[in-house]
Amino acid sequence: MENGNSSTGQNILIVSDAWEPQVIFLGKKNLMLNVFTSKNVCSPMTPKKFKSIFISDIHLGTKGCQAELLIDFLKNNTAKELYLVGDIVDGWRMSRGIYWPNSHSEVIRQILKHSKDNTKIRYITGNHDEALRKWTNWHLRFGRIRITNSRDYTSVEGKRYLVTHGDMFDNLMRKDLKWIMHVGDVAYNLLIWLNTKFNWFRKRLGMKYWSLSRFLKDKTKQAVSFMEGFEIQLADYAKKKNYDGVICGHIHSAKNKMIGDIHYINTGDWVESCTAIVETHDGEWQLIDWSEHIDSQ
Numbered sequence: 282m283e284n285g286n287s288s289t290g291q292n293i294l295i296v297s298d299a300w301e302p303q304v305i306f307l308g309k310k311n312l313m314l315n316v317f318t319s320k321n322v323c324s325p326m327t328p329k330k331f332k333s334i335f336i337s338d339i340h341l342g343t344k345g346c347q348a349e350l351l352i353d354f355l356k357n358n359t360a361k362e363l364y365l366v367g368d369i370v371d372g373w374r375m376s377r378g379i380y381w382p383n384s385h386s387e388v389i390r391q392i393l394k395h396s397k398d399n400t401k402i403r404y405i406t407g408n409h410d411e412a413l414r415k416w417t418n419w420h421l422r423f424g425r426i427r428i429t430n431s432r433d434y435t436s437v438e439g440k441r442y443l444v445t446h447g448d449m450f451d452n453l454m455r456k457d458l459k460w461i462m463h464v465g466d467v468a469y470n471l472l473i474w475l476n477t478k479f480n481w482f483r484k485r486l487g488m489k490y491w492s493l494s495r496f497l498k499d500k501t502k503q504a505v506s507f508m509e510g511f512e513i514q515l516a517d518y519a520k521k522k523n524y525d526g527v528i529c530g531h532i533h534s535a536k537n538k539m540i541g542d543i544h545y546i547n548t549g550d551w552v553e554s555c556t557a558i559v560e561t562h563d564g565e566w567q568l569i570d571w572s573e574h575i576d577s578q
Contacts, residue, residue: 328359332437335558337366337446337530338550340409341385342375345477345552347572348384350490354557354571355391363392363400364434366530366548367407367446374409393426402426407446407531437564440525440544443518447531447547450514476553490555490572508534512547516540528558537568 336354340346374380396402402425406413413428421428431445480490511532519527526544535549535556546566549556555572 328357330562331358331360331559332562333362333364333434333560334358334360335364335366335444335528335546335548336551337405337407337548338368338533338552339365339388340368340371340374340550340552341388342371342380343552344380346371346385347490347551347555348382348388350555350571351551352384352387352391354555354569355388355395358557358559358569359395359398360400360559362403363395364403364405364432364444364528365392366405366444366528367448368409368530368550369404369407371409372412396425400425403432403444404428405432405444405446406430408448408451434528436525436560437562441523442526442528442544442546443522443524444528445515447511447515447529450511450518508532512536512540512545516543516545519543535568535570537566 336351339348339351341348392402404413404426406417406428414430417428417430431443434442434444436442483490515527515529519525520541520543524543526546528546528548530548530550532547533550533553534547535554535558536545536547537558538545544566546558548558549568555570557569557571559567559569561567
């Protein structure tokens with residue numbers, strides 16, 4: 282049993298019993314997370330096995346979280362190591378009120394099931410789950426789950442990668458980030474709300490998932506300029522620290538590309554695009570768009 286205080290003033294009590302976790306948030310409201318059985322995911326298939334899986338920006342606790350797609354992904358993909366690259370739980374949003382459907386509980390249960398099946402879980406803290414950062418100096422470890430602010434990763438080919446959420450580079454980017462600073466968190470949440478409603482109607486019409494928010498970001502010159510600047514900042518930092526590459530999240534823009542001689546990888550998110558990055562046992566890096574996978578079933 283662990284008891285801690287979040288930066289939002291909300292106490293969190295975590296109780297684990299034989300890998301069937303119950304999480305109770307103690308604050309304005311009490312909430313117990315129950316086991317969820319999804320009826321809206323594709324039928325099981327033989328799980329694919331990778332060396333490592335990297336996912337980020339799940340934002341559990343928000344209505345925009347695509348929990349059912351993530352549950353299906355976790356059921357159908359396994360790895361020796363699972364990296365959760367920040368913003369797994371959205372503490373910012375939950376500080377304004379609890380939203381936690383059963384599907385969000387099932388995401389946690391699936392992650393813990395991977396740990397039970399001998400997958401090493403690496404939890405990298407992000408800005409939306411920054412309450413965990415004050416505990417990382419204690420070298421927290423729960424079974425096969427380890428929580429850190431950043432981590433080195435060695436690929437099959439022996440190359441060295443920095444794994445970080447990426448939000449610490451916001452300060453460096455602020456002069457290029459004016460559009461986000463002005464629009465703010467409220468407007469972004471509105472965009473995600475529109476995306477959720479838009480896809481609800483598409484689903485009712487029998488149409489596949491399509492990210493309206495990602496489309497609008499890709500068509501906005503200021504957003505594209507920011508994302509490109511973010512990528513360059515991280516690549517430059519990785520080069521200065523003698524890394525071969527960097528693996529991050531934060532900006533909800535999945536990428537797997539070279540910037541100069543630095544391998545830049547962004548895992549994307551599970552709010553807008555439902556993407557993950559994997560490294561195979563042969564050393565191949567792949568970007569998986571799970572919404573496209575579901576549509577092909």
